[in-house]
Amino acid sequence: MNTQSSIRRASAGRPSRSVLSDETHDAIREMLLNHTIAPGEHINIDALSRELEVSQTPVREALARLESDDLVVKQPLRGYTATELLTVTQLDDLFQFRLLIEPWSAEKAATQSDHHGHEELRAELERGAAVGALDMERAYAAMSEHDARFHELIARLSGSEFVRDAFVRTHCHLHLFRLYQAGQAQLEAAGKDSAFVDTLFSLYYQPTSGFLAFREHEGIAQAVLAGDAASARTRMHDHIQSSRERFAPAMTVLNGH
Numbered sequence: 001m002n003t004q005s006s007i008r009r010a011s012a013g014r015p016s017r018s019v020l021s022d023e024t025h026d027a028i029r030e031m032l033l034n035h036t037i038a039p040g041e042h043i044n045i046d047a048l049s050r051e052l053e054v055s056q057t058p059v060r061e062a063l064a065r066l067e068s069d070d071l072v073v074k075q076p077l078r079g080y081t082a083t084e085l086l087t088v089t090q091l092d093d094l095f096q097f098r099l100l101i102e103p104w105s106a107e108k109a110a111t112q113s114d115h116h117g118h119e120e121l122r123a124e125l126e127r128g129a130a131v132g133a134l135d136m137e138r139a140y141a142a143m144s145e146h147d148a149r150f151h152e153l154i155a156r157l158s159g160s161e162f163v164r165d166a167f168v169r170t171h172c173h174l175h176l177f178r179l180y181q182a183g184q185a186q187l188e189a190a191g192k193d194s195a196f197v198d199t200l201f202s203l204y205y206q207p208t209s210g211f212l213a214f215r216e217h218e219g220i221a222q223a224v225l226a227g228d229a230a231s232a233r234t235r236m237h238d239h240i241q242s243s244r245e246r247f248a249p250a251m252t253v254l255n256g257h
Contacts, residue, residue, distance in 0.1 A: 024054055025062035030083055032071045033174070035181055043072065043080040085182055086175050094172055095244045096108035099164040099237060101163055102151065106220055106236035110229040117157045121221050124150055128214045141177070143211060148173035150217050154236070158225070176247065216242065 028048070031037045043063065049056045063080045066072045072080045086094065113121070128146040131139050151173070155164040215240040223232035 007250065013155070020054065021058045024052060024058040025065055025133070027052055028059070028062045029066060029069075029071065031189055033177060033181065035178070037082045039082050039178070039182070041079065041082045041084045043082065045079065069174060070121060071174060080096050091175075091247075094175070095169065095240060098167075098172065098240050099168060102154070102240060103233040105155045105158040105160070105163055105167070106224060107229045108159060108234035109154050110224045110232040111161040113157040113224060118225055120153060121157070121224060124153055125218060125221055128211075128217060129206050129213070132211060139211075140180075143213065144177045147213060147217075150221075154220065154224070175212040179247075211225055213239075213243065 017251050025055055028037070037043060045059050045063070051060045052059065063072055063074075066073055067080070071083055073083055074080050095250055109117070124146070128143070128150065131142045131146060152164065152168060155167040158164070216235070220232060220235045220239060223229075
């Protein structure tokens, strides 16, 4: 048997380096989002590699990628730590920042986007509409992902790479998802009635009424597709304000008020 044949046979039964790295990244990312790795917790690379049954190399590669998503922080001599949850002040700053740049992005997208951009926008709306067929837990996660994609797309369609990059760097939807997960976990740990937990959990996206956030996305998209800059700006502003108000109950729970 020649050498190349031996390599092919040896590698056929195990994932490639890139696949293994991606799978490890996705596994650790999920642990950070659902708080299996708690906010502020030190990450033991050796223990994590044993738990995931991989070497330390893909774990280190995954953590380096997750640092760029602001899900982990690397500290000198200490290694990696899961990023802390946003404080009330930080959350308010985040929404204030979004109110500065996103209505402008929507206004510009209405006048700057071309046929290809319109097709991308329609395709994302189709992906968002499909979320309604999922069960509650999967729907919430999927809607959060659609939310992030939709807002990034609007920022990109504005034609300003600076604005798109500024929005992406906030990682706002990852932070919001982690906060909501923390609010739900805190209620469950306190022994709150499950119906009350589900009510709080559903406020942000309101799936029982067809996902309010998605309906607002549809309104923004229609204004962009119609080239109505004023409407696109107003609808985006109202959407972010509405999102801010819907998110308030989760922060109330986390702050014990």
